[in-house]
Amino acid sequence: MSDLKTIFSLSGPFARTIPGYQPRSQQIQMAEKVDEAIQKRSLLMIEAGTGVGKTFAYLVPSLLSGKKTIISTGTKTLQDQLFERDAAMVCKTLGIPARIALLKGRSNYLCLYRLDRSLHAFRGSQTQLRKMMQLQKWADQTEDGDLSSVSLLGEKSVLWNKVTSNSENCLGQDCPAWESCFLVKARRRAQKADLVIVNHHLLFADFVLRNDGLGEVLPDADVFVLDEAHQLPETGSQFLGEIITTRQIRELCEDIEDELQSLKLQDTDLANFLHGLISRSDMVRDLEQVPEGTGPAKKLLNDVHAKPLLDELTEGLESLEKRVEQFRDASATMKRFHERCVETLRRLERFTGQEADGYVRWYEKRSRTLLLKMTPLNIGEHFQAFIQKQSSTWILTSATLTVSDSFDFIIQRLGMPAAVETCILGSPFNYRKQSLLYLPDSFPDPRHPGFYATLAEEARRLIEICRGRTFLLFTSFRALNEMESRLEGSVSYPLLVQGRASRSQILRAFRETDHAVLLGTLSFWEGVDVKGDSLSCVIIDKLPFTSPDDPVLEARLDHLKKSGKNPFMLYQVPSAAILLKQGVGRLIRDRKDRGIVMIADNRLSKARYGKVFLDTLPDMKVVHDMEVIRSFF
Ligand code: SF4
Structure with missing residues (x-):
C-alpha cells in the first residue's frame, strides 16, 4: 500500500479527523496520478467529476513532494477557501510544516502611496473623503492590506482606483512607500513560501509581464496546479491582449497634474491642455452613436462621429507625450508618467491602425468608461510558450474538461503539446x-x-x-x-x-x-x-x-x-x-x-x-x- 493509499484510507489521518469521512477510489487514483506527474515533471490534464475531492488529491502529493508549488484557481473566493481551509487542514492533518502564501492581483491590496496622494489632492464628496480617512486608519492596523477583509468599499466604488495601484501607475522601487507596501510584502512572502495560492488572472498577468520582458509577479516553481482549468481559455483571452480605456487616459492626466503640483512646477498651459484631453476622452466615451455593450472596432473606426474624435484623442496623446517628456527628469514619478504616455499612445495607435494578424479589435462601453481591446483569436500558442518556458510539472484539472469524453477541445484551445497525458475520473456519485x-x-x-x-x-x-x-x-x-x-x-x-x-x-x-x-x-x-x-x-x-x-x-x-x-x-x-x-x-x-x-x-x-x-x-x-x-x- 503506497503512502497515498494509507493517507486516504479509512484508517488514515483524514478518516481520524474528518467526521463521516469516506475514502473514494477516484481520489486516491488522482492523488497517485498527480504524484507521478510531479516525479516525472510531466504535463497532466485530469478531469475529476464532482465529489472526487480533487482539492485534497492535488494538495497532498504537492505538499508531500516538498517542491515549490503554485496552485491557481478560478476565483478569489476559491483562493481564500484553499488558503484558509483546505491547505491549512492538509498541513495540520499530515503534520507538514509547509509555508503557505496567498497572493492576489495588485488591485486587491491597498496602495499606501496612492491613498496618500489621493488624500492630498482629493477630488470627491465628503462621504468619499470620510471613507478614505477610515482606510488610512485601517492601513495602520491591517497585516496584509487585503481590501476584501474590510467592508469599506462597495464592489463598484469609484474609490478603488484611487487607493489601489496598477502596473502602469505603480512606482516600483522608486516608491516612497516601498518598504511598507502591502503588495511588495505579499510578493516577498510568496517568494519564500513552499506553496503559493494564486488565481488565473494573476497567473496570466505574470505571463504577460514575463513575455514582455518586464519582470514577473510570481516566483518560479517546480509544480503548477491549475484548478478550474476549463476557465483558462477565457481568462487567458482577457489578459493576452491589449487594452486601453478612457478611464486610463483620465487617470493619467490627473496623475500628471497632481505630480506637477506636488513638485511645485506650475504650468498653466499644460494644466489647461490636460483638462482639454480629459474632455476629449470623455467625448469619445459618451458618444451617443455607441450604445452600452460590445461591438467590433470597425463600428467605431468607420463611424463619422467616432473616428474624428479618436483621431483627435490620438493627436492629443502625441502632444501630451512630447510635453511630459520635458518634465521627465523632474522626478522618478514623472519619468514613469512619461512612459505611461508612450505606452497609452502606442496602444491607441495600434487599436486605430491596421488590422493585426491573429487579433480581434473590439470595444466595450460601460457606464463610466469605454474600453478598446485587442484580443488574440487563439491563445493556444501563447499558453504553450508559457508552459514550455517554465519546464515544470503542469497539472490542469476541473470537473468539466471533456466533451463526450474527449479532451480535444480544451487541448486545442490551450495549445497543449502532444506529450500531455490525460485522465478522466468519474464522479463517485450514483x-x-x-x-x-x-x-x-x-x-x-x-x-x-x-x-x-x-x-x-x-x-x-x-x-x-x-x-x-x-x-x-x-x-x-x-x-x-x-x-x-x-x-x-x-x-x-x-x-x-x-x-x-x-x-x-x-x-x-x-x-x-x-x-x-x-x-x-x-x-x-x-x-x-x-x-x-x-x-x-x-x-x-x-x-x-x-x-x-x-x-x-x-x-x-x-x-x-x-x-x-x-x-x-x-x-x-x-x-x-x-x-x-x-x-x-x-x-x-x-x-x-x-x-x-x-x-x-x-x-x-x-x-x-x-x-x-x-x-x-x-x-x-x-x-x-x-x-x-x-x-x-
Ligand atoms: S510600490 Fe506600488 S503598490 Fe506599493 S505603495 Fe508604492 S505605488 Fe503602491
Whole structure:
C-alpha cells in the first residue's frame, strides 16, 4: 500500500479527523496520478467529476513532494477557501510544516502611496473623503492590506482606483512607500513560501509581464496546479491582449497634474491642455452613436462621429507625450508618467491602425468608461510558450474538461503539446439513482414566441412537486426577467432573483430560506455549491450557446470558417456543452443529494448535435413524463 493509499484510507489521518469521512477510489487514483506527474515533471490534464475531492488529491502529493508549488484557481473566493481551509487542514492533518502564501492581483491590496496622494489632492464628496480617512486608519492596523477583509468599499466604488495601484501607475522601487507596501510584502512572502495560492488572472498577468520582458509577479516553481482549468481559455483571452480605456487616459492626466503640483512646477498651459484631453476622452466615451455593450472596432473606426474624435484623442496623446517628456527628469514619478504616455499612445495607435494578424479589435462601453481591446483569436500558442518556458510539472484539472469524453477541445484551445497525458475520473456519485434528467416532450422550439409561457407553466408544476428548492438557470437576463414576471405571485415559495441583491447575498438567502426558488443567469451556472435538501431541482431554459453578437466569438468563428472548418461543431457546441455540464452539476453535490434537472430546450432531443450534449452530461436517467418525477420524490 503506497503512502497515498494509507493517507486516504479509512484508517488514515483524514478518516481520524474528518467526521463521516469516506475514502473514494477516484481520489486516491488522482492523488497517485498527480504524484507521478510531479516525479516525472510531466504535463497532466485530469478531469475529476464532482465529489472526487480533487482539492485534497492535488494538495497532498504537492505538499508531500516538498517542491515549490503554485496552485491557481478560478476565483478569489476559491483562493481564500484553499488558503484558509483546505491547505491549512492538509498541513495540520499530515503534520507538514509547509509555508503557505496567498497572493492576489495588485488591485486587491491597498496602495499606501496612492491613498496618500489621493488624500492630498482629493477630488470627491465628503462621504468619499470620510471613507478614505477610515482606510488610512485601517492601513495602520491591517497585516496584509487585503481590501476584501474590510467592508469599506462597495464592489463598484469609484474609490478603488484611487487607493489601489496598477502596473502602469505603480512606482516600483522608486516608491516612497516601498518598504511598507502591502503588495511588495505579499510578493516577498510568496517568494519564500513552499506553496503559493494564486488565481488565473494573476497567473496570466505574470505571463504577460514575463513575455514582455518586464519582470514577473510570481516566483518560479517546480509544480503548477491549475484548478478550474476549463476557465483558462477565457481568462487567458482577457489578459493576452491589449487594452486601453478612457478611464486610463483620465487617470493619467490627473496623475500628471497632481505630480506637477506636488513638485511645485506650475504650468498653466499644460494644466489647461490636460483638462482639454480629459474632455476629449470623455467625448469619445459618451458618444451617443455607441450604445452600452460590445461591438467590433470597425463600428467605431468607420463611424463619422467616432473616428474624428479618436483621431483627435490620438493627436492629443502625441502632444501630451512630447510635453511630459520635458518634465521627465523632474522626478522618478514623472519619468514613469512619461512612459505611461508612450505606452497609452502606442496602444491607441495600434487599436486605430491596421488590422493585426491573429487579433480581434473590439470595444466595450460601460457606464463610466469605454474600453478598446485587442484580443488574440487563439491563445493556444501563447499558453504553450508559457508552459514550455517554465519546464515544470503542469497539472490542469476541473470537473468539466471533456466533451463526450474527449479532451480535444480544451487541448486545442490551450495549445497543449502532444506529450500531455490525460485522465478522466468519474464522479463517485450514483447519478442514475440520485437524479433524473427531465426532457419534456412537446415543448416549443426555444425561439418560438410561446416558449417562456410554456416554460413558466412547466416550472410552476415542478416547483410545486419539489416544494420550492429550485434553481432556474437562464442564458440571458431577458429570459430571467420574463420568467420573473411570469412566476412572481404565482408560486407559493419565496423567489430570490439575481439583480435584487449581490450574488453572495442571494446564495446565502437561498441556503437560509426554506423552500426557496432562485432565478439566475450564467454567473450561477458554476462555482455554486448547495448541498442537501435545500436544492432538489435545477431548471435550465436553453442550451448555453454564447451570443453570436460577441465580437470576439464572431471573429473566432469567422476565422475557423475561413480555414475550411465547421465553427459550430468545433467551437460553439463544445463550449456550450462544457457550460451545460457546469449548470447541471449544481444539483448533486453529495452522496445523499437527490433531485431533478429539467432542460427545456428541445434541440437536445431533436437536433443532431444534441447527442454531444447528452454524452457530455453525467450518466442520468432520462425521463419525459412528469408523473415519473412525482413518484421519484
Ligand atoms: S510600490 Fe506600488 S503598490 Fe506599493 S505603495 Fe508604492 S505605488 Fe503602491
